[in-house]
Amino acid sequence: MxxxxxxxxxxxxxxxxxxxxxxxxxxxxxxxxxxxxxxxxxxxxxxxxxxxxxxxxxxxxxxxxxxxxxxxxxxxxxxxxxxxxxxxxxxxxxxxxxxxxxxxxxxxxxxxxxxxxxxxxxxxxxxxxxxxEYVSGKILNTLQKNDIIEEKGKKLSANELRFLELCSSELTYKEIADRMNVSPHTIDNYRESLFEKFQVRSRTGLVVYAIKNSLIKI
Incomplete structure (x- = not known):
């Protein structure tokens, strides 16, 4: 044939x-x-x-x-x-x-x-x-990363998500506290918790991570 x-x-x-x-x-x-x-x-x-x-x-x-x-x-x-x-x-x-x-x-x-x-x-x-096999490994790795990101997103409280959104603005941390009607100490707790969850060390790092992974929109 x-x-x-x-x-x-x-x-x-x-x-x-x-x-x-x-x-x-x-x-x-x-x-x-x-x-x-x-x-x-x-x-x-x-x-x-x-x-x-x-x-x-x-x-x-x-x-x-x-x-x-x-x-x-x-x-x-x-x-x-x-x-x-x-x-x-x-x-x-x-x-x-x-x-x-x-x-x-x-x-x-x-x-x-x-x-x-x-x-x-x-x-x-x-x-x-x-x-x-090479490409399937890359696809699997991407899917696993997305699962981790999705899981991190699910673990965020409504207040943490709101804090993330306000972090992308020009507001200071004190102004964010006033906007959310919480104490500056509570804002510090949100920030440190998110630093640990996302493995970042700055406000800029928080915002970049959140935008890249569709946790917030700007």
Whole structure:
């Protein structure tokens, strides 16, 4: 039985990397690169003129004009049947999670072997997703962090949350005490309790932590 050739596109602003990957994947006999583009804007220009459409798109993240996040969101809206595999130099959990949330079905580092890239393309095309052990570990770590943050948020009292909100203002601690109708000593207790819970040492640290983890809105 002859394996079906998978049509793909490669979107990456590094010309040498992109052209090298086109050559290596084409040599496999299982992958046909029907076009490549330097960024999302270039992709939009080219995709409309290609028949058949790519089944899978390999997407870099950091690109000029239109990056991988914006390109992935655009594809999910206009070509929802095309599957997207993020291919990036970044191993940060935030990069991985942001691309997956944008609509990518898998994530690989550019240092991956060509054989794994081919496996990922075939798996995404057939099963709809590809998550290797490295990426699954990053996802699990992120989920565990979110659980810890959520648990910390649940343990805050209404007064502590109110104190956090007022900390993001220009009010002094004494003015915060007056606003909350409590003593300055009580405000000191709120502050020290939150310092310990969030492992920070300053008012600025409190506010930054609270904003980053959606405990308060400004």
């Amino acid at each position: 002859i394996n079906e050739v998978i049509h793909i596109a490669i979107i990456d602003d590094h010309t040498l990397f992109r052209q090298g990957l086109v050559h290596l994947l084409s040599e496999s006999g299982e992958i046909q690169v029907i076009f490549d583009a330097s960024d999302g804007a270039d992709m939009i220009k080219k995709i409309a003129s290609h028949t058949p459409l790519p089944q899978v798109i390999l997407m870099d993240i950091t690109m000029p004009v239109m990056d991988g996040h914006a390109s992935t969101l655009w594809l999910r809206k206009h070509y929802p049947d095309i599957k997207i595999l993020a291919l990036s130099m970044s191993d940060k959990e935030t990069s991985i999670m942001e691309m997956l949330r944008s609509g990518a079905m898998g994530y690989l580092l550019k240092e991956s072997k060509v054989s794994e890239v081919i496996t990922a393309i075939k798996t995404i095309n057939n099963q709809g997703f590809y998550i290797n």
